[in-house]
Amino acid sequence: MGGAARLSLDKLTRRFQDKLAVDSLSLEIASGELVALMGASGSGKTTTLRMVAGYEPPDSGKVWLEGKDITARAPRVRGFGMVFQHYALFPHMTVGQNVAFGLEARGVSKSVRSARAAEALANVGLGGAAPRAIQSLSGGEQQRVALARALVIEPPVLLLDEPLSNLDPNLRRSTRDELRATLRRLGLTALFVTHDQEDAFAVADRVALMENGRLLQVGAPEELHDNPVSRSVAEFIGRATFVPGEFDGAKVTVHVAGAATTFAAHASASLNGVRDVLAVLRPDALAFVKDGTGWAGIVTDRRFAGTQLVYRVRVDESTEVELQSTDRDVREGDKVSVRVVREPVSVVAS
Amino acid sequence: MKIKADQRLSWALAIPVLALLLWSVVYPNITTVVGSFAHGLGYWREFANSPSDREALWTTLVISVGSVIGAAAVGLPLAFVLSRVEFRGRRFLQGVATLPAALPPLVGVIAFLFLYGESGVVTRAVQRVLHLSDPPWRLTGIWAIIFVHAYTMYVYVFLFVSAGLERLDSSLDEAAAGLGASTTFRLRKVTLPLVTPALAGSMLLVFMSALGSFSAPYIFGGGLRVLSTQIVASKLNGAMGMVYVETTVMALAAVSALFLLRWFERRRSYALTGKGSSTRITLRGPIARLAPLIAVAFVFVLVLPHAMILLVAFARDGAWTTQVLPPEYTLDNFKRLATDPQLWLPVRNSISMALLATVANIVVCFVAAYLLVRRRFAARGALQLLVVLPWAIPATAIAIGLASTFDRNAPSQLRLLLVGTFWILPLAYFVRGIPLVTSAVESSLRQMDPSLEDAARGLGASWWLTMRRVVIPAARPGLAAGATLAAITAVGEFVASIVLYTHANRPISMEILAQLRNLSFGTAAAYSVLLIILVLLISVAARLLGGRPERVETIPTA
Numbered sequence: 001m002g003g004a005a006r007l008s009l010d011k012l013t014r015r016f017q018d019k020l021a022v023d024s025l026s027l028e029i030a031s032g033e034l035v036a037l038m039g040a041s042g043s044g045k046t047t048t049l050r051m052v053a054g055y056e057p058p059d060s061g062k063v064w065l066e067g068k069d070i071t072a073r074a075p076r077v078r079g080f081g082m083v084f085q086h087y088a089l090f091p092h093m094t095v096g097q098n099v100a101f102g103l104e105a106r107g108v109s110k111s112v113r114s115a116r117a118a119e120a121l122a123n124v125g126l127g128g129a130a131p132r133a134i135q136s137l138s139g140g141e142q143q144r145v146a147l148a149r150a151l152v153i154e155p156p157v158l159l160l161d162e163p164l165s166n167l168d169p170n171l172r173r174s175t176r177d178e179l180r181a182t183l184r185r186l187g188l189t190a191l192f193v194t195h196d197q198e199d200a201f202a203v204a205d206r207v208a209l210m211e212n213g214r215l216l217q218v219g220a221p222e223e224l225h226d227n228p229v230s231r232s233v234a235e236f237i238g239r240a241t242f243v244p245g246e247f248d249g250a251k252v253t254v255h256v257a258g259a260a261t262t263f264a265a266h267a268s269a270s271l272n273g274v275r276d277v278l279a280v281l282r283p284d285a286l287a288f289v290k291d292g293t294g295w296a297g298i299v300t301d302r303r304f305a306g307t308q309l310v311y312r313v314r315v316d317e318s319t320e321v322e323l324q325s326t327d328r329d330v331r332e333g334d335k336v337s338v339r340v341v342r343e344p345v346s347v348v349a350s
Numbered sequence: 351m352k353i354k355a356d357q358r359l360s361w362a363l364a365i366p367v368l369a370l371l372l373w374s375v376v377y378p379n380i381t382t383v384v385g386s387f388a389h390g391l392g393y394w395r396e397f398a399n400s401p402s403d404r405e406a407l408w409t410t411l412v413i414s415v416g417s418v419i420g421a422a423a424v425g426l427p428l429a430f431v432l433s434r435v436e437f438r439g440r441r442f443l444q445g446v447a448t449l450p451a452a453l454p455p456l457v458g459v460i461a462f463l464f465l466y467g468e469s470g471v472v473t474r475a476v477q478r479v480l481h482l483s484d485p486p487w488r489l490t491g492i493w494a495i496i497f498v499h500a501y502t503m504y505v506y507v508f509l510f511v512s513a514g515l516e517r518l519d520s521s522l523d524e525a526a527a528g529l530g531a532s533t534t535f536r537l538r539k540v541t542l543p544l545v546t547p548a549l550a551g552s553m554l555l556v557f558m559s560a561l562g563s564f565s566a567p568y569i570f571g572g573g574l575r576v577l578s579t580q581i582v583a584s585k586l587n588g589a590m591g592m593v594y595v596e597t598t599v600m601a602l603a604a605v606s607a608l609f610l611l612r613w614f615e616r617r618r619s620y621a622l623t624g625k626g627s628s629t630r631i632t633l634r635g636p637i638a639r640l641a642p643l644i645a646v647a648f649v650f651v652l653v654l655p656h657a658m659i660l661l662v663a664f665a666r667d668g669a670w671t672t673q674v675l676p677p678e679y680t681l682d683n684f685k686r687l688a689t690d691p692q693l694w695l696p697v698r699n700s701i702s703m704a705l706l707a708t709v710a711n712i713v714v715c716f717v718a719a720y721l722l723v724r725r726r727f728a729a730r731g732a733l734q735l736l737v738v739l740p741w742a743i744p745a746t747a748i749a750i751g752l753a754s755t756f757d758r759n760a761p762s763q764l765r766l767l768l769v770g771t772f773w774i775l776p777l778a779y780f781v782r783g784i785p786l787v788t789s790a791v792e793s794s795l796r797q798m799d800p801s802l803e804d805a806a807r808g809l810g811a812s813w814w815l816t817m818r819r820v821v822i823p824a825a826r827p828g829l830a831a832g833a834t835l836a837a838i839t840a841v842g843e844f845v846a847s848i849v850l851y852t853h854a855n856r857p858i859s860m861e862i863l864a865q866l867r868n869l870s871f872g873t874a875a876a877y878s879v880l881l882i883i884l885v886l887l888i889s890v891a892a893r894l895l896g897g898r899p900e901r902v903e904t905i906p907t908a
Contacts, residue, residue, distance in 0.1 A: 055524050075527040088525035092543045102529035104539070153529055 005064070006031040006189045007157045012051050012061035014044075021047045023213035024061065029157065029191055034183055036200035037193045039210035040236075045193045046161055048210070052191065053159050054078045065156055076105075081150025083192075085162040087142045089134045095121070095145050096130030102153035120152040121145075124182060140171045147179070151186070158183070160192035164199050176202045197237055209233055225282075229268040231348045234280045241321040244350060247277040252347050254279050257295035257315045264344040277347040283310060285342040286323035288330065294339030297321075302332050313338055359813065360727040367717050368729060371736040373764060374781055378751025379601065379743065385594035385754055393591035403596065406575040410561060410600075413495050413576060417560035418553045420500025425507025426549065432508075433515040436630040437641040444512070446649050451505040453655060454842025454885065456859045457878040459565045460866065461655030462489065462498050464662050464875070471658065474674045490572035498566045503559055507552040514548030515541075547614050554611040558604050562744025564845040578746045582849060585750070593750055601747040608742035659882070662875035670871065683876035693873075696861035697880060703772075703857065704840035707779035711787040711836045712829060718784075719791035719828070720821065724803065741785035745778075749849035752778055772855045778846040783836030790835065794828025795821070830896020837888045842881050 005028035014022040022044040029035050037045045050056040052063055054075035062071045070078055081102065089098050096117050097104075103113035114130070121129055124144040129137075137145060143163060150158055163179065164172050180203045183190055194200050200207045201221040208218040216236075217229045228234035231242065245254035249272070252265040263279070271277060288294075297315035304310075309328060313336060314320045323338055330336060386393055397403050432444050453461065465472050467489045476486045488494075518541065526536045564578040571579060577600045584592040632638075663683055665676030687693050718737055722730065740748060756768035756777070768774040802824070806816040844859035851860050858877050865874040 053524075053528055055527075075524065076530050076532060078528075079530050080528060082525065082528040084521045084525055086519070086521060088519065088521035090522060090526075090540060090544075101526065101531070101539070105526070105529055105531035105535055149525075149529065159528075 005029060006033075006066060007052070007191065008064040009048070009052065010062040010064060012048060012058045012063070014047055014051060014056060014058050020213050022051065022058075025210075025213070025215055026061075027208055027215065027218065029189060031189055032187055034180070034188075034190050034203060034205045035192075036204035036207045037191060037210060038197060038200045038207050038236075039195065041195060043210040044213040045195075045210050047213075049082075049159055049161055049191065049193045052157075053080050053082050079153060079155055080157055080159045081153050081155040083143075083146045083150050083158070083160040083163050085165060087146040087166075089142060089145060089149070091134055093134070094130065095126070095132045095134065095137070098134065098145060099130070099149045099152055101149065106153070116152055117148075120148040123151060123186070124148045125178065139167050140175050143167065143175060144178075147182070151188075156189070158188050158190040158192075160190060162193055162195070164194065165196070172199075179203055209236060211236075227266050227268070227346055228280060228348060229270070231278060231350075234346065234348055239283055239322055241281040241283075241319070242278040242348075243281060243319060243321075245277055245279045245347065246275055247271060247347050248275075249273075252277060252279050252345060256319055257297065259295070261295075261340075263340060265347045266344040267347045271347065271349060274349065276350050278350045280346040280348060281321055281340065282342075283322045283324040285340055285345070286321060286338050287341045288323070288325055288327055289337050289339050292337055294337035295321075296335065296337050299330055299332050299334045299336055302330065357727065360721065360725045363717055363725075364721055364727060364729055364733065367714060367721065368733060368736070370714060371718075371733070371784070374777065375736055375739055375784070377764070378755040379739075379747070381755040382594050382597050382601070382747070382751045385590065386598045388591060388594070393595045397592060397595040397599070400592075402575055403580065403592070406577050406580040406596070407599065409492065409574060410577045413492060413499070413563075413567070414557050414560040416492070416496040417499035417503060417563075418556045420496050421504040421507050421556045422549070422553055424500055425504035425552070426511055428504070429508045429511035429515060433512050434630055435641075436632045437638060437645070439642055439645050443645050443649065446652055447508055448505050449652050449656065450502040452885070453502070454838075454844070454859070454878075454881050455565045456844040456862055457659060457842065457881055458502055458655060459498060459569045460862065460874060460878060461658050462501075463569060464658045464871070465654060466497075469672075471674055472654075474672075478674060490570055491574055494570040495563075495566045495574075495576075498570065499556075499560050499563065503556045506555045506559070507549065510548045510552035510555070511545055514545040518544055551611055551614045554607050554614065558607045558611075558742060561604050561607070562600065562746060562845075564744075564746055564848075578744060578845070581746050581750060585753075585849065590754070594754070597747045597750045601743045604742045604744055604747075605739070608738065656882070659875050659878045662871055663879040665872045665875070667870045667872040676872075680872075683872040684879075686873065687876055687880065693861070696856050696858045696877070699855050700841050700857040700859075700881075701884070703776045703779060703855065704837050704843075706776040707783055707840045708787075708833050708837045710776075710780045711783040712833050714780075715784060715787035715832065716791055716822075716825060716829060719788050719795055719825070722788070723792055723795040724800070724821075737788040738785050740781050745782060745843075745845035746849065748781055749778055749846035752781070752846075753849055769850070770852055772852075774850045775843075775847060775855055775857065778850055779836075779840035779843055782839055782843070782846065786835040786839065787829070787832035790832030791825050791828040794825045794831075798824035827896050830892040834889055834892035834896075837892075838885050841884050841888070 007029040009025055009027045011024045011026055012022055013024050025048055037048060039045045047056060051058045054073060058071065062069055064070065090101065093101070096114060099117040099120055100113040103116060118127070118130055121127055124147050126141060126144055126148065164176055167175055176199055192203065205220065206218060207221055207224055209216045209224060211232055217224055217233045224233060224237050228237065234240050243254045243256060245252040247265060247267065250265060251262050253260050253262045295315040297313040299311055300314050300320065301312035302309060308324045308326055311323050311325060311330060312320055313323065315338065321338060428447060432440060432447065450458065464470055467473065468485050473485050473487065480486065522540055523536055526540045531539065562578060567574060567576040567579050577596055581593055581596045581600070584596060662676060664679045664681070666678040666680045666682065669678040670676040718733060722734060752774060753769055756766055756774060758765055759767040768777060802820055803816055806820045811819070842859060843857060847857050847859055851857060858881055862874045862877045865877065
C-alpha cells in the first residue's frame with residue numbers, strides 16, 4: 001500500500017450511531033497535488049478530513065502517509081496543520097503568537113520561531129501583522145493567518161476544512177485565487193473540503209465528489225463536468241437537461257421535437273451493454289441556429305447571468321432544455337431552433 | 351412625536367422604580383456612611399486604633415483569601431474532570447456537585463456542626479476508630495471557617511469554570527493538537543488562559559461571599575472576630591458609631607470586588623465565541639472501573655450534610671450524648687412543630703414574609719429589567735448600578751442600613767418607623783431579591799428577538815397589549831427562575847434577619863438558632879428539614895408556572 005502517493009486513504013469507514021457517515025472511502029493524493037473533497041453538507045467530507053487529521057478514529061480502514069500506516073497516531077504526532085472552517089485562531093494570542101504556536105510546541109527557540117512566523121506571514125501577504133490582535137483582523141485576514149499558522153510547521157499534507165465558506169462573495173473570489181497561488185508557489189500537497197464547486201474547480205487539480213459517505217467520482221474539474229459517471233454527479237456539477245435515449249456503445253439516439261437525433265456518446269465503463277440511458281445536455285453544449293436545422297421550440301424563460309444569457313426552450317410536450325448564449329435579442333415567446341453543438345454527449349444510467 | 355412619546359413612557363416607568371430603589375437601597379447605605387462621620391473622623395480614628403477591629407478586618411481578609419484558594423482548589427479540578435472526562439454517571443455528578451449551594455446558609459453550617467463539630471458524627475467516628483481520648487480536631491477558628499467556605503463556595507468556581515469550558519470552541523484544542531501541542535502544553539497555553547477570566551470572576555465572587563459571610567464565623571468562630579460578627583456585636587453593645595464604620599468598611603471592600611468582577615466580565619467576552627461542542631476524553635482500563643467508585647465516594651461526601659440534617663431531625667432530643675450516631679429515633683420533633691402554635695409561628699412568618707418580598711420583587715424587577723433591556727434613556731446606567739448593588743453589599747450591611755434608617759417616623763426625611771414591626775424583614779428580603787430577579791428576567795428578555803415588540807406594535811397592538819401578549823410571556827422563564835431564587839433566599843434568610851427580627855416576626859432561621867442554643871438539636875434539624883422541603887416546593891412550583899427551566903446568570907451570595 002502507499003506507492004507513489006503522498007497520502008492515501010484506504011477503505012475508511014466511520015459510523016455515527018445508525019448513520020454511515022463515511023463508507024469504505026479510498027483516495028490517493030500524489031505529492032504536490034491539490035485535491036478537493038466536495039459534497040453537500042452531510043455527505044461525510046468533513047468526517048473524512050477529520051479522520052485524516054486524526055481527530056476522528058475510523059471504525060475501519062487505514063490512513064497511509066508516505067507509505068507508513070499512521071491510522072493509530074494522535075493528531076499532534078501526525079502534524080498536519082489544519083485550517084479550520086472558523087479558523088480556530090487562539091483569541092488570547094497575537095497574530096505572531098498564533099502563527100508561531102506550532103513551533104513553540106516543538107520547542108523551537110523564541111528568536112527562530114518569530115523569524116519563521118514573520119516569513120510565513122509574509123508568504124500569505126500579511127508581513128508585519130505579527131503584533132496585531134486577532135480581534136482586529138478582518139475575515140479574509142483571519143483566514144490567511146490560519147493558513148500561515150498551518151504552513152509554518154511545514155506539514156506533509158495541508159488540510160483545509162471549508163477554508164473559504166466564511167468569506168463574502170467578492171473577498172471569496174480573490175482569496176481563492178491567492179490560496180491557489182500560495183499553495184502552488186510553495187509546491188504543497190493539500191486536501192481541502194468544500195461544498196462549493198466554484199471553490200473546488202478554482203483551487204484543485206482533482207476533485208473527489210462525495211455523496212452519502214461514498215465517493216461518486218474523482219477527476220479533474222473538466223472531467224467531472226464533461227464526463228459525469230452518474231446522474232448525481234451531473235446534477236451536482238453545473239446545470240443539465242436529462243433526455244432519455246438509446247445507447248449502442250458509441251452513439252446515443254434521443255427522440256426530441258418529433259425527430260430522432262443521434263450524437264457521439266461518452267459513457268463510463270459501467271454502461272457497457274446498457275440500452276436505455278439519459279443523455280446529459282449541458283447549457284453550453286447547446287446553441288440557437290438560424291438555418292432551421294435544429295429542434296424547433298418556444299422560449300419560456302430568459303435570464304441574464306453576467307456575461308451570458310440563460311434561456312429555457314420548450315422543444316416538445318415533455319422536454320424543456322436550458323441553453324447558454326451570448327445572443328441578447330431572443331425574447332420569451334419567440335420561436336427558435338436549437339441544436340447540440342458539442343459532442344460527444346455524456347450519457348448516464350437512467 | 352413618536353420618539354418623544356416613547357421617552358415619556360420610559361421615564362413614566364423608570365421614575366417610580368428609580369425612586370423605590372433609591373429609597374430602599376441607596377438611602378439606607380448613605381445613612382450608614384453618614385453615621386460613620388457623625389463625629390467627624392472620630393469613629394474612624396477609634397476604629398483604626400481598636401485592636402479588636404483591626405484584628406477583625408485582618409481576619410476577614412485572611413479568611414476571604416483562604417476561602418478563595420480553597421474553593422478554587424476544589425472547584426477548578428472538579429470542573430475540568432466533569433466537563434472533559436467521559437465516564438458513567440458524569441452528568442449525575444455534575445448535578446450533585448452543586449448541592450452544597452442549595453443548602454440555606456445556616457442549615458449548611460449546622461450540618462457541619464453535626465458532622466465535623468466536636469461531638470459530630472465524623473469526628474466521633476474517627477476518635478472511636480483511632481482510640482483517641484480527645485476529639486481529633488476542633489471545628490473552630492480560621493481553618494474551620496475556611497473549610498466550611500471552601501466546601502460550600504467551590505460551587506461558584508465549579509459552575510463558572512464549567513460554563514467557560516462548555517463554551518470553549520473545541521476546534522481551538524484540535525487546532526493546537528494538529529499543530530503538534532501535547533496535552534499538557536495545550537492545557538497550559540490554550541485552555542487555562544481561555545478559562546482564566548471565568549476563573550477570576552468566580553474567585554472574586556467567592557471573595558465577596560466570604561467577606562460578608564456571617565453564619566460560619568458566628569457558629570464556628572469561637573473567640574474569633576470578623577467584620578460581620580463584629581458589626582452585630584457592636585450593635586448589641588449599642589456602639590452605633592463603630593457599627594457604621596465597620597459596615598462602611600465591609601461594604602466598600604465588597605463593592606470594590608464587584609467593580610473588579612465587572613471588569614473581568616468585560617474581558618471575558620472573547621472566550622465565548624465558540625460553537626461550544628467540547629470533546630471529552632473517554633476513560634479506559636482500570637481508571638475507568640475506578641472512576642465510578644471515586645464518583646460515589648464524592649457524592650457521599652457532598653450528600654452527607656443533607657443526610658445528617660435528615661437523620662438528626664428524627665433523633666430524640668437529649669438522648670444523643672456520646673454515641674457516634676443518635677441512638678433513638680422519633681417523629682416527635684415534627685409533631686411538636688405542627689402542634690405547638692409557638693413553634694409553628696416562625697414557619698408561618700417565613701412563608702408570608704418571603705411571599706410578600708417575592709411578589710414585590712416580581713413587579714419591580716420586571717419593570718427594571720424591561721427598562722434595562724428594551725429601553726434607552728438617560729438614567730439607564732444608574733439603574734443598572736442600583737439593581738446590582740444589593741448583590742455586592744453584604745446582607746449584614748444591608749440590614750444595618752435599614753435598621754438605622756427606618757428606626758423613626760420622619761415623613762419629611764422619607765423615614766418610616768419599620769424597625770420593631772413586621773414590615774422590616776420583608777423589606778430586607780425584597781432588597782436582597784432585587785439583583786436575583788432582575789438579572790434572571792434580563793437574561794430572558796435578551797433572548798427575545800427585539801423586533802417582536804416592534805412587529806406587535808406594527809400590527810396595531812397597543813403598548814399594554816404588546817406587554818401582555820409578547821413581552822411578559824417572553825420574560826416568564828426568567829421571572830420564574832428569579833422569583834425561585836429570591837423566594838428560596840428569603841425563606842431561609844438568616845444574616846439580615848438576625849439584625850432586624852423581633853420576637854413576633856421571627857423567621858425559621860432565628861428559631862433554629864434558638865433551638866440550637868437550647869441544645870434541642872432534633873428540633874433545630876426538624877426546622878432545617880422543613881426549610882429544605884420549602885425550598886424544593888418553591889422550585890417545583892416555579893418550574894410548573896414558568897415552563898421550561900432556564901440557566902440563570904446570577905448566583906445568590908450566602
